[in-house]
Amino acid sequence: MMPQERYYKLKDYLSAENPVLLDVIDQYQELDEVAHKIGFLTPKDTFTTNISWWPMISILGTFSAGKSTFINNYIGKAIQQSGNQAVDDKFTVVCYGENEEPVTLPGLALDADPRFPFYNISEEVNKVDEGEGDRVNMYLQLKTLKSPSVKGKIIIDSPGFDADSQRDGILKITSHIVDMSDLVLIFFDARHPEPGAMRDTLTHLVGGTLKHRDANKVLYVLNQIDTTAQEDNLETVIASWQRALSQEGLITGDFYSIYDEESANIINDVEISKRLKQKKDNDLAKIIERMDKVSIERAYRIIKSLDSFSKDLKEKKIPTLQKALKSWSNKVFWTDIVVLVLVMASFIGLNIEFNLIDKITSSKIMMMIAGGFSLVGFFLFHFKIRSFFAYLESKKYEEDDKLVSNAILHNTKWWIPMFLAKSNRWTHRSVDKLDGIMSQVKLFIQKLNDQFISPSGTNPSK
Ligand SMILES: Nc1nc2c(ncn2[C@@H]2O[C@H](COP(=O)(O)OP(=O)(O)OP(=O)(O)O)[C@@H](O)[C@H]2O)c(=O)[nH]1
Numbered sequence: 364m365m366p367q368e369r370y371y372k373l374k375d376y377l378s379a380e381n382p383v384l385l386d387v388i389d390q391y392q393e394l395d396e397v398a399h400k401i402g403f404l405t406p407k408d409t410f411t412t413n414i415s416w417w418p419m420i421s422i423l424g425t426f427s428a429g430k431s432t433f434i435n436n437y438i439g440k441a442i443q444q445s446g447n448q449a450v451d452d453k454f455t456v457v458c459y460g461e462n463e464e465p466v467t468l469p470g471l472a473l474d475a476d477p478r479f480p481f482y483n484i485s486e487e488v489n490k491v492d493e494g495e496g497d498r499v500n501m502y503l504q505l506k507t508l509k510s511p512s513v514k515g516k517i518i519i520d521s522p523g524f525d526a527d528s529q530r531d532g533i534l535k536i537t538s539h540i541v542d543m544s545d546l547v548l549i550f551f552d553a554r555h556p557e558p559g560a561m562r563d564t565l566t567h568l569v570g571g572t573l574k575h576r577d578a579n580k581v582l583y584v585l586n587q588i589d590t591t592a593q594e595d596n597l598e599t600v601i602a603s604w605q606r607a608l609s610q611e612g613l614i615t616g617d618f619y620s621i622y623d624e625e626s627a628n629i630i631n632d633v634e635i636s637k638r639l640k641q642k643k644d645n646d647l648a649k650i651i652e653r654m655d656k657v658s659i660e661r662a663y664r665i666i667k668s669l670d671s672f673s674k675d676l677k678e679k680k681i682p683t684l685q686k687a688l689k690s691w692s693n694k695v696f697w698t699d700i701v702v703l704v705l706v707m708a709s710f711i712g713l714n715i716e717f718n719l720i721d722k723i724t725s726s727k728i729m730m731m732i733a734g735g736f737s738l739v740g741f742f743l744f745h746f747k748i749r750s751f752f753a754y755l756e757s758k759k760y761e762e763d764d765k766l767v768s769n770a771i772l773h774n775t776k777w778w779i780p781m782f783l784a785k786s787n788r789w790t791h792r793s794v795d796k797l798d799g800i801m802s803q804v805k806l807f808i809q810k811l812n813d814q815f816i817s818p819s820g821t822n823p824s825k
């Protein structure tokens with residue numbers, strides 16, 4: 364799908380949701396134009412694919428922690444199976460559909476639909492685990508149903524996390540999900556709060572999410588705390604859970620402790636039961652509030668991403684590209700000079716020799732032919748060396764910054780004269796445009812604030 368079509372579809376979808384976001388799409392379009400011009404993106408790519416436009420909540424965690432049970436409860440329908448063995452072996456994307464009864468579609472439906480944040484995921488998976496991406500149906504499925512609690516958002520249930528048996532494909536999808544989600548709930552099981560049982564989960568999920576710039580979108584949930592009733596040791600269990608988390612470097616974060624009333628063990632002690640229920644009701648209400656609020660948070664996130672993409676282009680990518688182009692043109696220039704000097708020297712040498720042998724005109728013609736060949740040779744060499752150094756330079760950035768690497772190749776195409784290639788002819792206009800986008804961002808945020816901040820002064824975006 365070309366960017367043009369994507370802007371159109373996004374606008375169509377968002378017009379019903381939040382009109383402020385319609386103007387935001389125009390600014391994304393501007394940003395894309397800058398990136399196309401400089402060559403960071405190819406004309407068929409767009410920054411709008413780098414973020415999730417559909418609010419997305421993902422539930423991750425250890426197996427049998429109660430993830431599916433929790434989702435069934437939130438939706439108000441038992442659409443996911445639950446059980447004491449490892450039940451889920453794939454990711455299930457739950458979203459709104461017109462049918463009363465849940466309909467299950469294969470993962471391919473997600474892979475092929477650009478509206479979903481899994482568009483082309485099979486390609487991504489293939490990159491890390493060859494061949495696995497083609498089996499996308501084994502990893503993903505889509506369930507749609509008519510439930511108000513999933514209207515305007517996507518909820519993802521995931522297989523129990525067990526790093527030992529995880530394939531690279533699953534790890535890739537997991538980190539993709541964490542990246543794209545507006546809210547991530549990581550479930551733990553109060554029956555095994557000790558570090559050992561959760562080490563892998565902790566390292567992969569917690570360690571990974573920590574690095575994420577939106578660390579505050581992650582909620583840590585200790586589930587099944589009804590199981591602490593027997594020994595009445597809720598505090599101890601929570602403490603050892605948090606100790607395990609802090610061993611992974613997680614000191615701050617939102618920690619909640621809950622259980623599912625229907626699945627819970629019967630608690631005979633009325634006092635304990637009351638205390639646990641109170642804790643659960645309190646924490647669950649906060650979790651639900653965050654879940655209900657994702658569309659508002661998402662609007663802010665989309666705008667913030669626009670800002671950080673622009674800032675990154677202006678402050679990092681453009682200067683890096685300029686440096687790279689300069690270094691490229693220096694290398695080409697000096698190589699040219701050296702070769703030119705060598706050619707000249709051999710010419711002078713030849714000339715002297717010819718002069719010594721005889722002084723007739725045929726040698727002059729020979730010299731002219733030789734000169735012609737050398738000139739052509741030199742130009743061929745020049746173009747070869749241009750593309751060779753461009754390749755080397757772009758290779759340097761391929762790992763860390765694919766966009767810069769793209770732009771180096773784009774700006775060093777053979778028909779672009781050297782002095783133009785390194786003169787950064789696009790810089791001023793582009794930087795102006797980026798500045799324009801960033802000042803628009805401030806306006807958008809104000810507009811959103813006006814929309815959401817109620818007169819009583821509570822700001823739901825916090
Ligand atoms: N005691 C108790 N049991 C629970 C609670 N929540 C879920 N369960 C039970 O725990 C088992 C696992 O629940 P699931 O919802 O299937 O867990 P899951 O995290 O989806 O598991 P996988 O999909 O296999 O990773 C089921 O038998 C549930 O009935 C709870 O709060 N307390």
Ligand SMILES: [Mg+2]
Nearest residue numbers: 430431450451
């Ligand atoms: Mg499950």
